[in-house]
Amino acid sequence: MRRRKPPTWLTIIPAALMMTGHWDAASGATLPQPPQQQEQSQRSRYADGVYTAKGQYGDLPSFIVVTVTLKNSVITAVQVTPQATVPESLERQRSFAAAAPKMVLGKPIDQVRVGKLAGSSGTPRGFNDAIQKIKQQAAS
Incomplete structure (x- = not known):
């Protein structure tokens, strides 16, 4: 049985970003905002x-x-x-x-x-x- 090489930091970081919803490796695009940023933008939907x-x-x-x-x-x-x-x-x-x-x-x-x-x-x-x-x- 062949042993797999441990992932390098270059593969771990993009994977972590994809799991948290901040970055899409395929397109390089930023994915939806994290919940706290979404909450802030929803709060701002009413004018002061x-x-x-x-x-x-x-x-x-x-x-x-x-x-x-x-x-x-x-x-x-x-x-x-x-x-x-x-x-x-x-x-x-x-x-x-x-x-x-x-x-x-x-x-x-x-x-x-x-x-x-x-x-x-x-x-x-x-x-x-x-x-x-x-x-x-x-x-x-």
């Missing part, structure tokens, strides 16, 4: 800036106003402005407005979707509606 949208929810059109600051598609500031006129609804919107920033600050906008929060189950639907509208505004 301050965006405001009205989010509606409920049978009777209830709404809140959401203002978001985006930097590299990440929420760096958020303000929820209650709009209810009925005292009970206004209190729920205020509680939601106080709790929402803790849930979304520092997150990529594509990962933001809130559920029942601070005892409010309707206001989150309005918030999520506003976030969708903001994403449309900021799409670059």
Whole structure:
């Protein structure tokens, strides 16, 4: 039985590059970006800036106003402005407005979707509606 020669560095390096998805030996082309670079380019699909949208929810059109600051598609500031006129609804919107920033600050906008929060189950639907509208505004 014939013994194989160990591979040389010249064969190991291109093989390692092909396995990690950085280089294609056949064409000499660079293959798709590594996951962290892909993640960064996906984050940048929304233009930096301050965006405001009205989010509606409920049978009777209830709404809140959401203002978001985006930097590299990440929420760096958020303000929820209650709009209810009925005292009970206004209190729920205020509680939601106080709790929402803790849930979304520092997150990529594509990962933001809130559920029942601070005892409010309707206001989150309005918030999520506003976030969708903001994403449309900021799409670059």
